[in-house]
Amino acid sequence: xxxxKNSLFIAALLTCSNFAIAHEIWLVKSAKGDAVKLYLGxxxxxxxxxxxxGLKNTKVFVDSTESTLALTQQQNFWSAELTEQGDxxxxxxxxxxxxxxxxxxxxxxxxxxxxxxxAKAGREExxxxxxxxxxxxxxxGDTFTLVYxxxxxxxxxxxxxxxxxxxxxxxxxxxxxxxxxxxxxxYIISSDHPVAGKAVIAGNQVDSTYNIxxxxxxxx
Numbered sequence: 001x002x003x004x005k006n007s008l009f010i011a012a013l014l015t016c017s018n019f020a021i022a023h024e025i026w027l028v029k030s031a032k033g034d035a036v037k038l039y040l041g042x043x044x045x046x047x048x049x050x051x052x053x054g055l056k057n058t059k060v061f062v063d064s065t066e067s068t069l070a071l072t073q074q075q076n077f078w079s080a081e082l083t084e085q086g087d088x089x090x091x092x093x094x095x096x097x098x099x100x101x102x103x104x105x106x107x108x109x110x111x112x113x114x115x116x117x118x119a120k121a122g123r124e125e126x127x128x129x130x131x132x133x134x135x136x137x138x139x140x141g142d143t144f145t146l147v148y149x150x151x152x153x154x155x156x157x158x159x160x161x162x163x164x165x166x167x168x169x170x171x172x173x174x175x176x177x178x179x180x181x182x183x184x185x186x187y188i189i190s191s192d193h194p195v196a197g198k199a200v201i202a203g204n205q206v207d208s209t210y211n212i213x214x215x216x217x218x219x220x
Contacts, residue, residue, distance in 0.1 A: 023047075025055070025095075026188050026214040027088055027121035036060065036088045036121060038071065038078040040095075043161045043190055048076035058092040064129070065091065087122035089130055094202035101208070111208070113194075114201035118213040134189055134215035143178045144215065146171050148193055161188040163219075181219045190214040 028037045039046040040055055055078050060069045062084040069080035082088065098114040116131070123136040123144075134144045146153040152175025160167045160177075163185025171177050181187060193211040201209060 024190050024212050024214050025058070025090055025092065025117045025119045026190070026216050027060070027090055027119045028186060028216055029082070029088060029121045029218070031218075033085070034082050036069075036080050036082055037074075038080070038090055038119070039076070043159055043166065043188060046076045052076065052078065054095045055092060057094055058090050060088065060090045062086050062088055087120055087125045089121075089133075090117075090119040091130060092117050098201065098204045098206050112204075112206045113208045113210055114199075114204055114206045115210045115212060116201065118211065120215045121217070123215065123217045130213075132193055132211045132213045134191075134213065137176065142181050143176055144189065145175045146177070146191055146193075146213075147175065148195075148211070152176070153191075153193055156191060156193070158189060158191045161190070163187070184219055186216060186218050188214055188216045 023041060024043065026039050038055060038058060038060060040052045041047040053073065056071065058071065059065050060071060060080050061067060071078040071080050093114065093116045095117060096115055098112040101111045101113050118130050118132050120133060123141065124139050126136055126139060128135050128147050128150060132148050134146055137143045137145060146156060146158065154171055154173050154175045156171045158169050158171060158177055160169060160179055163183045169177050179187060179189065191213055195209045195211060197208065199206055199209050
């Protein structure tokens, strides 16, 4: 019975966070590599104005969260200057307040979920620096491993936004996927990873966490 309840609970995680599923954050580095833009929205379709104001506490960094970049809000993105080389990462966990999950049965007590959003621009580094991340198998390669706490996330749905198309794919038994980068422009790869278990997210006690991750890179 316990196993069945756990299975139903995990199934609920996958179906009850529709507003979160539709939104993600992503980063785009400038052509010169001296600045980065932080976006919020559906894949490749950024929000603007007051809808992105909640990103003000997002940690954007190159080396570690101990040294974050100063952000300035623009019309449909936040911007930061870059003085270091390497992949740029972003993390926020207070964009949305925790939400009440749909009950599996009338006997269940209320449970709450919160979101963590991760992003990375670039594919040079082959080691993860965040809890959930797409990691290239070789520097600037086209094959990526989706890892959660340094373990591959296998048989998992991924959305690839190319400069012209959107393609859904699945990670393989090694948690990997390969992107065909024949088009010039910006690529954004995204996925989500709900995790059951009590946690404290942005000071709030919740029963599960909805993780959303992106990686972006440019092909010239």
